[in-house]
Amino acid sequence: MKPVSNQPDYKYRVEVCFLPGQYPLYAKDMGIVVVIDVLRATSAMVTAFDHGVDRIIPVATIEEATQYIGLPGYIVAAERNGEVVDGFQYGNSPLAFKGQDLRGKTIVITTTNGTRAINLARNARQLVVGAFLNMTALSEWLVKQNDNILLLCSGWRDKFNLEDSIFAGAVMDRLLESGKFGVEEDSSIAAKYLYLAARENFLSLLKAAPRRRRLEQLKLQDDVKFCLTPDQSSMIPVLRDGVLVPMVHEPVNT
């Protein structure tokens, strides 16, 4: 295993935090936070904006989400443990948003992991949303920023998860290549090596992961495959005053 990079003269740091619960230990000096919940909240958010949604309001609890049901112009989505919560139209499936005309709508969403991570990091100077779907657009946008960047994985029920960590390693790899960024944290080095081990076949990696087997049992194979297919979008959801809004960044090197 070679060192991650010689990092001779980097200007900014890019780090990976594996768990929302660890966020306070990693947040110091991090101007930009990228929230990652590949399966499936952040993938769903990217997809929803691609289909015309005006804004997405992430809320922490089902109770908060319930208050928006029936309001004109609102779509209310709630997911717990991989399933749509009873009484809600949507969960966190990106495919449910695909092919729909959602122009001008507001989505209110609460999910098991992803919206929790967003709420934890909401006071960051800049918070954006990442997923394989917008990987290249996101990476190219991040490289242009002059700030430290924290890649915040949402985990799974407070535990480490593979797909978020591998994605974080992939984005980090691109940022390190620029020479502008360096790493300090062991978790960041680990994420990069996980990505290098996984990059040839994300799907076979996740076949090894028990949670993927669980998603298969829930008949979500199409969703998983969609979420793990990079660069389907140039959309970067960005948090403004507690609400996610669309930002389009056309990548040069897709």
Next chain:
Amino acid sequence: MKPVSNQPDYKYRVEVCFLPGQYPLYAKDMGIVVVIDVLRATSAMVTAFDHGVDRIIPVATIEEATQYIGLPGYIVAAERNGEVVDGFQYGNSPLAFKGQDLRGKTIVITTTNGTRAINLARNARQLVVGAFLNMTALSEWLVKQNDNILLLCSGWRDKFNLEDSIFAGAVMDRLLESGKFGVEEDSSIAAKYLYLAARENFLSLLKAAPRRRRLEQLKLQDDVKFCLTPDQSSMIPVLRDGVLVPMVHEPVNT
């Protein structure tokens, strides 16, 4: 990346927990807990038993440790942030114990990360201590046990660390080869792949890790090199009634 194993008919689980703070999420059904703090607490414990220590009392605070100073037959060790705490004879350096005659002595020790992990898991049915120093002895002993095994990394100031995680992956790799054990957790799969990426050169990996650079600044290169050299011992420290005692397991396949 190939699946970790096909795991067709495993009888027991072996899992990796990256952080002491995550222990409650991983502890269920885990009969055996292996506490890992490669740099340097668990390496020091193995070394101390190799030099004749009767028992090691892990304590959580410096205040508790202080109460044993001056008692006949007691050696009191306290480490915080990599350094010996003022007023104590020893910290967590294994080399400090090497070459000494410690026969019949009791060590009382408190460290930044390792003793905390031991105290968290003290109610496990069986708690043992692992380090590169006893890797093969430990792995061969573990393979013979009929129980689920949790490899508990001590982390660094509540954060993920590379050396503990890689060591856990190495032990897991040996247990999976037996066919008797399987994994369920994403963290376990990640640890195994980190080990596979690192196994050719632990030292060069840790050169990439900023914390190793910090240890170098503290002039601890010899300690680090010693701690990362596998199979120098057949000693497995085991917790009995809150106290670590020596258990020797002569490995067959060193």
